[in-house]
Amino acid sequence: MDFSRVDLTGEEQEFLDEIRGFLDLHVTDDVRRRDRETGDNFDETVHLAMGAAGYLEREYRSEAEGGFDRVRRRLWELEKRRVHVPWVTWGTTSIVARSVEKFGSPALRDEVLPKVFSGHVRLCLGYTEPEGGSDVATCKTRAVRDGDYWVINGSKMFTTGAHNSQYTFLITNTDPQAKKHKSLTMFLVPLDTSGIEIQPLWTVDGDRTNIVYYSDVRIADEYRLGEVNEGWTVLRGPLDTEHGVATPNTDGLEDVSILQHQGSYMATTLDKVAGLLSVPDAAGRRPVDGGSVSYRLGRSVARVEAALSTPNMYGRVALAQAMRDVAPELMDVLSASSVLPIETPGAIDDGASEYLFRWAPLCGIYGGTLEVFRNMIAQHALGLGRASYAQTRSKAS
Structure with missing residues (x-):
């Protein structure tokens, strides 16, 4: 794995400054608050602004088709993640649009795709x-x-x-x-x-x-x-994308697996908890210096780092499972006030670990349950055959 930094050219730095300014202007605290209240994972004002600026089409298209090059694409993805752009509906839109482009009639493509790129069709x-x-x-x-x-x-x-x-x-x-x-x-x-x-x-x-x-x-x-009756042929590509089975590019400029957005939130929450546990009390004692706390925190760090580094469909399973394992651990080592949600007085980490705890079960069923993905890995990657859940009868002695 290559951990080297990418040195930006002058033009790439200008692009980074441009998109940071754009996202900071449009993805405001009010947008994030409204998204928490509605649970939509979508904001039309932000979406239409990205369409009008050409970012939706440039994200969708390959470099050869006029889209982002590799570095700009990575910068765009990371900056969207940094400011918490409500993104889920664009994710499904881009998946389906590729099937429309490949399997739709010319009339249907003309009806749908231009408005997908402007943001008016989702x-x-x-x-x-x-x-x-x-x-x-x-x-x-x-x-x-x-x-x-x-x-x-x-x-x-x-x-x-x-x-x-x-x-x-x-x-x-x-x-x-x-x-x-x-x-x-x-x-x-x-x-x-x-x-x-x-x-x-x-x-x-x-x-x-x-x-x-x-x-x-x-x-x-x-x-x-x-x-x-050939819908499975149409569906396979979108399912593979949603399942995260595509092989990542070897240049290191993309996520190694799906659910990296959720994994990044988990890592950020872990850092916040570690910082809180490192603050000394009036007697100069830090919770992190206790053997149990340091062990449990260190174990969580190891789990998160391993999950973030796991590629392909394996990474999807590793990240979702790590969220389920780490979230209750963090809440337990913090204190009872960790059960309070964001923007609640007294929430020790402003609800970060509490939200991670509630988010974790959902990440284990997106696009299929963890059990389904483990069976897919066992059957298709490890050659272990199809799982059998039938009860076996013991022979009478």
């Missing part, structure tokens, strides 16, 4: 169903053809950002008699279509997601992505 993921778990291929939401139209009935859970989006990337079942991976068709469904109802759900960390109901939703065939 896209969300319509995968999980109330009884479907992490296996999206068990889809029960039905799409039935009616001439040049399709009629859709069903429901989707955890459609984060649906209330701030104009389209959803919807997986449907178009052939119930076929094998599950051969029965799927993908659509880009306009969310203002009659028969769609969006209801909010709030997670334990305060984020808003949604359940979306589809009742006799009628859309034109032009909103289909890819071939009928």
Whole structure:
């Protein structure tokens, strides 16, 4: 692993100064407060400003297509993380836009993509169903053809950002008699279509997601992505991106795994706790000098550093598990006041470790549970075969 620093050229430093000024202007304390209160992980004013400045398209496009070069892309990503840009809806939008670009008709691409880059169109993921778990291929939401139209009935859970989006990337079942991976068709469904109802759900960390109901939703065939019953082909790329299975570039200018944003928050929280535990009391004693505290703090540091350095899908598991292990440890070594949330009088670390504790379970189910990812690693990376959860019967003696 290369730990060397990148020396910025004069032009790169100018770019860094430019984006810092832009983000500091638009991502204000009021934006962050509003995001905590709504749980949206999205701010339209900030999003439209980034679109108008050309940053959305430059982030989306490769360098060869006029997008950021490697250094500028890394600077942009790190600066967004530094100021806590509400980013989730842009994340889903950029994932889906690539499928629209690859599988959509020319008319659909012209309808959607320019407004994606201006910020006026956002896209969300319509995968999980109330009884479907992490296996999206068990889809029960039905799409039935009616001439040049399709009629859709069903429901989707955890459609984060649906209330701030104009389209959803919807997986449907178009052939119930076929094998599950051969029965799927993908659509880009306009969310203002009659028969769609969006209801909010709030997670334990305060984020808003949604359940979306589809009742006799009628859309034109032009909103289909890819071939009928070939939806798995359309879906594989976005799933791989969401799962974090892509191999990172070897130049060191990108995250080594997905969930690095969450991992950085964990590391920052750990630093804050370590600083608090290093403050001497009236008698000159520091909590960190105690054997138990120093051991537990050191163990947490080791876990965080190892997780942040773990690549690919393994890093996703390592980071999510580290959050679950480290958060309660930090709260325990601080004091009872660590249970108080941000901006609450008496919160010893202004709610940092308390929020990490509430965020950790969610990071273990984003895009699939940790158990699913461990099975994927075991089966596809280690060649251990498919897991069997059936109970074995003992032979009678």
